[in-house]
Amino acid sequence: MTDLTRTLQILDRLVAFPTVSRDSNLDLIDWVQDLLQNAGFEVTRIWSPDRTKAGLFAQTGPMVDGGICLSAHTDVVPIDGQIWTRPPFALTDEGTHVFGRGTTDMKGFLASALALAERAGATPLSSPLSLSISYDEEIGCVGIGQMMPELKQVIGKPRIVIVGEPTSMQVATGHKGKAALRVTCHGQAGHSALAPRFVNAIHVAADFVHEIVALQGKLALGPHDEAYSIPYSTVHIGEIHGGRALNIVPESTALDIEFRHLVGTPAHEIQREIEDIAKRVGGAYPSAPAIAVEMRNAYPGLNTDPSLPIVNWADEMAGANGLTKVPFGTEAGFFANLGIPTVVIGPGDMASDGHKPDEALSKAELSACDRMMDNILGALTSKP
Incomplete structure (x- = not known):
């Protein structure tokens, strides 16, 4: 197994920062910025609009096109309501695995990347190494979207961006895009004893839900990509809020709805269907205000051509574990939309550990990630 001493030291420090998305990440960012600057990186801090959070872009080596960009997010999901048998914000080493919130998603990769940064800072590079470090990924890739106007001015033209979400060190070339909507169905308030005289917003919402179920059936018959366990685009209603009291006819009902779409099925097409x-549903209730559909958040999918030579190179760097596509979203589509070849590679398994209590990361996976980083360093020091 690769010597993980430095990577584990960094991971221990990263896990100790409780960077749940609802809270600031600035303590972690200060620490990481110091590490990168001490390693000789040129670092740009990119603030959130309210300046309670920040991301970083850091680069070392010759300021030329090419090189490798590693991408990671700093936030983690909450522990509320979960039963942990180990401290969530302290790294627990139990031999074959380390435990703590964010070990798999995705501070393990970030620790490995920062350990590489320290080695790269002490090594003459023939191509640049850069790191993009974001915030608020876990609430719908919000942070990278806010960072992108400034980030695209400094990122240059790397050969590839590697986003370090957990893939068991396989090269993921694709994932679906996602959009989140708030749908508000309107009715008329009135006394429940006279309910038939009024439009019940919950009844309007029920008709809407029925139509959404039919839309899911239509999507299931549409374009397929068999690389995904669910090979078609999906639509899902996650929350419904309506009514104030049993004896009042509800005048408003809100539904939070998402759809996840194949790259070949543009988001605007599904949104138009909704x-x-x-x-159509609102038209059946002419005495009530129209149903309102509001886009709340969206991020792009990823569909990198697996035949690109740089994808084969990435597979070699990662240990030749093969190609895959992942069911969860990442920040990769934002980089791909800049015209940069982008893949997702990272240690850990989202299905077994992501967002769960007693989140863990195998040391063997972390070692594999460190070996990839060594391979990348070798590629950055070789002459073109």
Whole structure:
């Protein structure tokens, strides 16, 4: 097994920062910025709009096109309501695995990347190494979207961006895009004893839900990509809020809805279908205000061509574990939309550990990630 001493030291420090998305990440960012600057990196801090959080872009080596960009996010999901048998914000080493919130998603990769940064800072490079470090990924890739106007001015043209989400060190070339909507169905308030005289917003919402179920059936018959366990685009209603009291006819009902779409099925097409459903259902209740559909958040999918030579190179760097696509979203689509070849590679398994209590990361996976980083360093020091 690769000597993990420095990577584990960094991971221990990263896990100790409780960077749940609802809270600031600035203590972690200060620490990481110091590490990178001490390693000789040129570091740009990119603030969130309210300046309670920040991301970083750091680069070392010759300021030329090419090189490798490693991408990671700093935030983690909450521990609320979960039963942990180990401290979530302290790294627990139990021999074959380390435990702590964010070990798999995705501070393990970030620790390995920062350990590489220290080695790279002491090594003459023939191509640049850069790191993009973000915030608020766990709430819908919000942070990278806010960072992108400034980030695209400094990122240059790397050969590839590697986003370090957990893939068991396989090269993921794709994932679906996602959009989150708030749908508000309107009715008329009134005394429940006279309920038939009024439009019940929950009844309007029920009609809307029925149509969304039909839309899911339509999507299931549409374009497929068999690389995904669910090979078609999906639509899902996650929350419904309506009514104030049993004896009042509800005048408003809100539904939080998401769809995850194949790259070949543009988001605007599914959104238009949902908006058409809203018009059709609302039209059946002419005495009530129209159903409102509001886009709350969205991020792009990823669909990197697996035949690109740089994808084969990435597979070699990662240990030739093969190609895959992942069911969860990442920040990769934002980089791909800049015209930069982008893949997802990282240690750990999202299904077994991501967002769960007693989140863990295998040391063997972390060692494999460190070996990839060594391979990348070798590639950055070789002459073109």
